Amino acid sequence: MYSRTMLKVRTLSNNLKMYGSTSSNFVNVSVNDKSGVAIVTMQREPVNSLNLELITQLKTALSDLERNKCRGMILTSASKSVFSAGLDIMEMYKPNQERVRNFWLSLQDLWMTLYGCSYPSVAAINGHSPAGGCLLSMSCEYRIMLPNFTIGLNETKLGIIAPSWFVATMKNTIGFRKAEMALTLGFLFTTEEALKVGLIDEVASSKEDAIAKADKFIGQFAKIPPQPRTISKLMLRSKDIETLRKTKEQDLQAFLQVVNDPKTQKGLELYLESLKQRKA
Numbered sequence: 697m698y699s700r701t702m703l704k705v706r707t708l709s710n711n712l713k714m715y716g717s718t719s720s721n722f723v724n725v726s727v728n729d730k731s732g733v734a735i736v737t738m739q740r741e742p743v744n745s746l747n748l749e750l751i752t753q754l755k756t757a758l759s760d761l762e763r764n765k766c767r768g769m770i771l772t773s774a775s776k777s778v779f780s781a782g783l784d785i786m787e788m789y790k791p792n793q794e795r796v797r798n799f800w801l802s803l804q805d806l807w808m809t810l811y812g813c814s815y816p817s818v819a820a821i822n823g824h825s826p827a828g829g830c831l832l833s834m835s836c837e838y839r840i841m842l843p844n845f846t847i848g849l850n851e852t853k854l855g856i857i858a859p860s861w862f863v864a865t866m867k868n869t870i871g872f873r874k875a876e877m878a879l880t881l882g883f884l885f886t887t888e889e890a891l892k893v894g895l896i897d898e899v900a901s902s903k904e905d906a907i908a909k910a911d912k913f914i915g916q917f918a919k920i921p922p923q924p925r926t927i928s929k930l931m932l933r934s935k936d937i938e939t940l941r942k943t944k945e946q947d948l949q950a951f952l953q954v955v956n957d958p959k960t961q962k963g964l965e966l967y968l969e970s971l972k973q974r975k976a
């Protein structure tokens with residue numbers, strides 16, 4: 697059903713209606729010809745860590761789907777064990793100043809695009825989803841997760857603070873009290889815990905099952921007029937989007953200040969080492 701013709705992402709907007717599938721380096725988009733629902737697959741091995749290129753390609757794919765009036769979008773991963781490991785730490789370690797600036801601005805843009813997209817969006821979380829991975833999942837309207845993985849905003853555990861728009865997204869997803877507990881503890885929920893707290897909506901037995909459940913969720917909107925649907929969604933979400941839009945530069949400067957602090961750089965070095973040592 698989801699065809700797999702390969703094309704460059706640059707041609708996506710022109711060709712989406714004609715071709716079933718497009719692919720750039722790190723993002724594959726396949727569209728179900730019958731339902732008009734797109735599957736957006738992150739495919740940056742090994743852990744879909746969000747570097748500048750993956751972020752930019754995701755943003756392009758989502759904007760192209762918007763322009764082409766797609767009927768729904770399912771975000772998932774090509775990996776069997778990781779949805780996304782969050783922000784690519786290498787983008788923040790000893791950074792090139794121009795690149796790290798673009799990196800953060802692109803992440804802001806991606807979040808605003810995904811959080812405010814008009815089409816129904818579902819995260820099929822087929823692997824671990826910490827930090828930035830959790831942000832992407834929470835920015836969708838519905839979350840379906842496979843068992844035996846973890847999800848959450850674990851920033852405080854890493855000695856850093858989740859930006860205000862990460863916090864707002866979590867508060868909007870699970871409510872103030874649960875978000876406060878989760879954020880202050882830097883808690884990573886298991887699939888079962890995430891279901892209980894409302895961080896995810898359903899558990900699926902396999903990726904195929906997750907896609908089928910996502911299709912079913914999106915199918916519910918077939919009989920709902922798109923414009924009232926979108927306006928209702930944006931009535932709930934636009935305040936937080938506008939807040940970031942207005943404070944983009946301030947948010948960027950705060951990020952740059954933290955990243956360029958020698959203490960953060962030392963922390964990053966130790967964290968990178970610890971990630972490598974976990975394997976040894």
Ligand SMILES: CCCCCCCCCCCC/C=C/CC(=O)SCCNC(=O)CCNC(=O)[C@H](O)C(C)(C)COP(=O)(O)OP(=O)(O)OC[C@H]1O[C@@H](n2cnc3c(N)ncnc32)[C@H](O)[C@@H]1OP(=O)(O)O
Nearest residue numbers: 745781782783784785786788824826827828854967971972
């Ligand atoms: C202290 C660090 C935080 C950064 C501070 C910057 C300051 C700015 C402040 C403002 C920003 C705040 C927002 C932050 C949001 C984020 O998203 S930060 C990123 C947080 N992510 C994580 O903590 C996840 C770390 N990864 C894991 O826990 C595991 O890798 C996994 C559970 C996702 C998968 O485990 P497994 O399948 O066993 O794979 P690994 O062997 O661990 O990893 C394979 C390979 O990938 C490298 N890697 C993993 N995660 C990242 C990453 N996020 N960025 C870059 N690289 C990553 C890992 O080192 C391995 O590399 P090698 O094969 O050893 O080379």
